Each structure stands twice: as structure tokens, then as C-alpha cells.
Amino acid sequence: MSHHTIDVSGLGFAYPDGTAALEDVSFHIGHGESVAIVGANGAGKSTLLMHLNGFLMPVRGSVNIGGTPVAKGTLSDIRKTVGMVFQDPDDQLFMPSVFEDVAFGPMNLGLPVDQIEARVDDALERVGASRLKERPPYRLSGGEKRAVAIATVLAMSASILVMDEPSSNLDPRARRRLIELLAGFEHTKIIATHDLDMALELCERTIVMSGGRVTADGATRDIFTDVKLLDESGLEKPLSLQGCPICGMA
Amino acid sequence: MASLEEGLYDLGRLDRLAYLDTPIHRLDPRAKVVTTLVYLVCVVSFGKYEVLPMLPFLIYPVVLATEGNLPLGFLMRKLIAVAPFAVLVGIFNPFLDRETVMYVGNLAISGGWVSFASILVRFFLTTIAALVLIATTSFPGVCVGLASLRVPDVLVTQLLLLYRYIFVLGEETMRMARARSLRSFDGKGMGPAVYGQILGHLLLRTYARAGRLYQAMLARGFDGQVRIMRSLRFTTRDAIFVAGWSALFVVFRVYNVPLLLGRLMTGLIS
Numbered sequence: 001m002s003h004h005t006i007d008v009s010g011l012g013f014a015y016p017d018g019t020a021a022l023e024d025v026s027f028h029i030g031h032g033e034s035v036a037i038v039g040a041n042g043a044g045k046s047t048l049l050m051h052l053n054g055f056l057m058p059v060r061g062s063v064n065i066g067g068t069p070v071a072k073g074t075l076s077d078i079r080k081t082v083g084m085v086f087q088d089p090d091d092q093l094f095m096p097s098v099f100e101d102v103a104f105g106p107m108n109l110g111l112p113v114d115q116i117e118a119r120v121d122d123a124l125e126r127v128g129a130s131r132l133k134e135r136p137p138y139r140l141s142g143g144e145k146r147a148v149a150i151a152t153v154l155a156m157s158a159s160i161l162v163m164d165e166p167s168s169n170l171d172p173r174a175r176r177r178l179i180e181l182l183a184g185f186e187h188t189k190i191i192a193t194h195d196l197d198m199a200l201e202l203c204e205r206t207i208v209m210s211g212g213r214v215t216a217d218g219a220t221r222d223i224f225t226d227v228k229l230l231d232e233s234g235l236e237k238p239l240s241l242q243g244c245p246i247c248g249m250a
Numbered sequence: 251m252a253s254l255e256e257g258l259y260d261l262g263r264l265d266r267l268a269y270l271d272t273p274i275h276r277l278d279p280r281a282k283v284v285t286t287l288v289y290l291v292c293v294v295s296f297g298k299y300e301v302l303p304m305l306p307f308l309i310y311p312v313v314l315a316t317e318g319n320l321p322l323g324f325l326m327r328k329l330i331a332v333a334p335f336a337v338l339v340g341i342f343n344p345f346l347d348r349e350t351v352m353y354v355g356n357l358a359i360s361g362g363w364v365s366f367a368s369i370l371v372r373f374f375l376t377t378i379a380a381l382v383l384i385a386t387t388s389f390p391g392v393c394v395g396l397a398s399l400r401v402p403d404v405l406v407t408q409l410l411l412l413y414r415y416i417f418v419l420g421e422e423t424m425r426m427a428r429a430r431s432l433r434s435f436d437g438k439g440m441g442p443a444v445y446g447q448i449l450g451h452l453l454l455r456t457y458a459r460a461g462r463l464y465q466a467m468l469a470r471g472f473d474g475q476v477r478i479m480r481s482l483r484f485t486t487r488d489a490i491f492v493a494g495w496s497a498l499f500v501v502f503r504v505y506n507v508p509l510l511l512g513r514l515m516t517g518l519i520s
Contacts, residue, residue, distance in 0.1 A: 050465075053469060055465050055468070055469075076471065079468070079469055079470075079471060080471070083469075084465075084466075084469045086462065086465075086466055088462070090418050090459075091459060091462040091463050091465075091466050092466045094411060094414055094415075094463055094466065094467065095410070095414070095476075095478075096388075096389075096390030096393075096410060096413070096414065096478075097390070100478060100479065100480075103479050104467075104470055104472075104476075104477075105470035105471055107477040107479060108470060108471030108472060108473060108477065109471055113479065116479065136265070136390075136414075137414070138414070138417040138418070139262075152470065153470075156470060156471075
């Protein structure tokens with residue numbers, strides 16, 4: 001898996017109770033690309049993300065990561081490649097201390113102890129959380145939890161980062177730090193978010209979803225200035241593209 | 251819901267105590283777990299009418315709490331908070347067992363009262379030992395100790411997750427309880443029916459969270475075994491700790507130390 005690409009073609013999915021969640025979703029994401037997935041609540045963003053590392057298996061169509069199809073037999077390879085950052089960091093940080101949590105993945109990969117320690121230290125340093133190493137996760141602030149959650153994925157050396165609402169529940173400064181952090185990563189990134197301003201800063205490309213379908217796929221700046229499309233998808237122009245509320249200038 | 255908030259706060263405080271750095275805290279978790287186990291077995295195995303012979307066991311929690319810099323007042327408060335359970339267990343003994351077993355002066359004391367006292371002493375000794383263990387070792391530390399003593403992984407994982415999520419669940423419960431009391435007036439809406447619904451709701455939320463948690467574990471290569479990387483070192487100091495205390499407990503268990511002391515004293519006086 002030398003190429004960190006994602007190919008989704010004709011993906012359809014319905015939950016066991018019959019609710020259709022995805023219909024005919026197709027796109028290709030290239031190596032090193034940074035893509036935002038936006039859409040109203042219930043548009044199918046989270047369901048789509050759950051297909052990218054095989055939590056959900058396609059009912060129709062297929063998902064390929066770096067040319068390998070997501071299937072039962074390839075799950076462990078897929079999950080090494082695709083690092084998932086969950087919306088609620090409390091779901092992701094389940095070990096007694098930050099160190100042990102970040103070490104959880106590398107331990108499961110069966111790495112030798114000194115390598116695990118090196119990876120944990122490196123991952124924590126990259127997210128600026130080295131000083132939190134010994135702390136238990138329930139005694140971290142929201143921003144710290146998010147940073148550590150990202151470190152848990154970095155420590156796995158994943159080449160594709162999939163993030164669900166990374167900027168939710170963060171105060172403005174923590175959000176700013178997160179954006180700067182993510183901007184510094186060379187990974188292929190997929191970010192599902194309602195924070196369109198963040199999407200504008202981090203992602204050159206945006207996929208818009210509505211009712212389980214892809215309704216637009218293109219350059220972020222073009223999509224976020226298409227008022228009609230945004231309105232139909234239950235979104236609105238990012239604040240940074242709206243006029244100044246005081247002087248009215250765009 | 252103040253009591254729940256206080257409970258969570260106290261749990262947090264107990265947790266913080268475990269991060270102190272004293273000779274007792276530095277002992278290998280296994281040493282403390284094993285010693286506590288010997289202590290518990292000795293205390294629990296006393297007969298139901300025995301009270302005095304158990305008292306010397308108090309020395310263990312007192313020494314550890316003092317050496318470990320634990321606030322005794324705080325531990326006592328925690329003990330009193332759970333005492334009603336012990337009282338409930340033994341409260342019927344005095345009514346059921348009315349046979350006189352001893353006299354204090356002219357006062358006849360029935361077996362029921364003695365066994366009630368025995369239950370309370372036992373409760374006190376065992377609970378304070380457990381609190382001291384957690385406060386000097388930390389809950390995860392105890393779990394790591396258990397794991398390396400070959401307690402099944404499933405059990406250790408359960409304990410670890412229980413402890414991690416008790417804080418999350420507690421806060422969730424607190425928020426729901428607050429939301430309810432904000433919209434309950436004159437005691438309406440505070441009844442047991444709503445309680446049931448809140449509990450049901452919490453169960454469903456917990457279930458959903460467990461699902462997400464499991465996904466998060468799978469995403470990082472979980473294969474059924476939680477591996478914890480903590481290097482434990484069992485030193486001579488730990489061995490001496492275990493051996494010394496265990497020997498003392500066995501002596502306390504086999505010989506009625508207060509009685510011997512009493513005899514010695516009366517012997518000296520006469």
C-alpha cells in the first residue's frame with residue numbers, strides 16, 4: 001500500500017432496519033489530498049466515514065484503500081493505514097493514562113518496547129502534549145483530549161487520517177491550534193465537519209453530501225461561494241466569505 | 251443531586267491521592283495487592299462471635315495511611331458513607347439471636363449483639379484496607395498488579411474500563427439529573443417513574459458508547475487482549491513488606507493478641 005489513495009465507487013448502504021443511509025456514492029481521493037466532507041445532520045457523513053476502515057461493510061459498491069478493497073480479510077491492513085479520529089474523544093481514550101492510551105495501538109501491532117516508547121513520545125510531541133504523558137484521560141481539557149486522540153492515531157503511523165468533527169466543542173484558541181496542527185500533516189486527510197471555515201483553511205477540495213448522496217465535489221472555494229448549492233444542502237456560506245457585519249464589505 | 255457530585259469529587263480525590271510519592275506508593279502494586287489479600291482472608295475468617303481478636307488488624311491500615319500521607323479524616327468520611335450497608339446486613343442479628351453469651355458487669359449481652367459488632371468491625375477493617383490500597387496504588391495500578399498475578403484478562407479489562415468510564419457516566423448522570431430538577435416544580439417530576447426512565451436512558455447511552463468504544467479499540471488493532479506496558483519491579487523491599495505483614499497477620503489470626511496482652515498486664519499488676 002504505497003499509495004495513500006481512497007477509491008469509493010457506487011457505494012450504497014442501508015441500516016438493518018431498512019433506513020437507506022448512502023446511495024451511489026463515488027469519489028477518488030489522491031495521495032496527500034486534503035478533503036472536507038460537508039452536509040447537514042443526517043446527510044450520511046458519519047456512515048460514509050465508517051466505511052473507510054471497515055466498521056461498516058458496503059451493501060452495494062466497493063471501497064478501496066491504496067488499491068486494497070475493504071473486506072473481512074484485509075481489515076487489519078486497512079486499519080493500520082487508515083487512522084480514525086472519533087468525534088467524542090472520550091470514546092477514543094479508554095486507557096488509564098495518556099501514555100498507555102497512545103501506546104495501545106503500537107502494542108497491538110506487536111512492536112518492541114523501545115520502538116513503542118519512541119513512537120509514543122514522537123506522537124505526543126507532534127501534537128504538543130508531551131507534558132500530559134502521565135495524566136489520566138478524564139483529567140484533560142477538551143482541547144487536550146482532542147490532541148491526545150490525534151496522537152493515538154499518529155502513533156500507529158497511519159498514512160490516511162479520517163476525522164469526524166475534529167473542531168467540535170473546542171474553544172477558539174484550541175480550534176486554532178488544531179487547524180495549525182492539521183495543516184502541518186502530510187497525510188491524506190478526510191475531514192467531516194460543520195466548521196466550514198476550517199474546511200476552507202485546510203482542504204483544497206470539498207465533497208458535499210445530502211440525503212446519502214454526493215451532491216457536489218470540487219474546489220472548496222467554488223463550492224462555498226455557490227449559494228444555491230449550499231442552501232439546498234442545508235449549509236450556508238462560511239463566515240470568512242460573508243460580508244463584514246459592521247462595514248458590509250466582503 | 252449534590253451527593254452524586256460529591257461522590258464523584260471524592261472519587262477524583264481518592265484518585266489523586268494515588269499519585270503521591272511516598273515509600274508506600276513506590277512499593278510494587280503486587281506486593282500491596284497480595285498483602286491486602288492475606289489481610290482480608292485473615293479478617294474475614296474470624297468466627298461470628300469474635301470481636302476483640304480482630305482489633306489488632308487496625309494497625310495495618312493505620313501504618314500505611316500514615317506512611318503514605320493519606321488524610322485519615324477523608325478515609326473515615328468515605329467509610330461512614332458506606333456504613334449503612336454494613337448496618338443493614340447485621341441489624342437483625344440482635345433480634346434473631348437472643349441467647350446470652352457474655353456479661354459485662356451485670357449486663358447480659360446476647361449473641362446477636364456480639365455478631366452485629368463483629369460484622370461492623372469486619373466491615374470497617376476490610377473497607378479501610380481496600381481504600382488504603384487504592385489510595386496508595388491507584389486503581390489502574392491495582393489492575394496491572396492483578397494482571398501480572400495472572401488474574402484473567404477479561405476481568406482486568408472490565409475493571410480498567412469500569413474505572414475509566416465511571417467518571418464519564420457519573421457526569422452524564424449528573425447532567426440528566428440537573429436537567430430534570432430544573433424542570434421539576436413542587437416535587438412534581440421527581441418521582442420514581444421518571445427515575446426509571448432516566449436509568450433506562452442511561453443504559454441505552456452506555457450501550458451506544460460501548461459500541462463506539464469498541465470501534466475505537468478495533469481501529470487500533472484490538473484483538474481481545476488489552477496490553478498494558480508498565481514495568482513492574484518486585485524488589486527485596488517488596489518481599490520484606492509482604493512477608494513481614496503476612497506473618498504479623500497470621501500471628502494476629504492464630505493468637506488472641508488482646509487477650510494475651512490483657513493477661514500479661516494483669517500478671518504484671520498482681
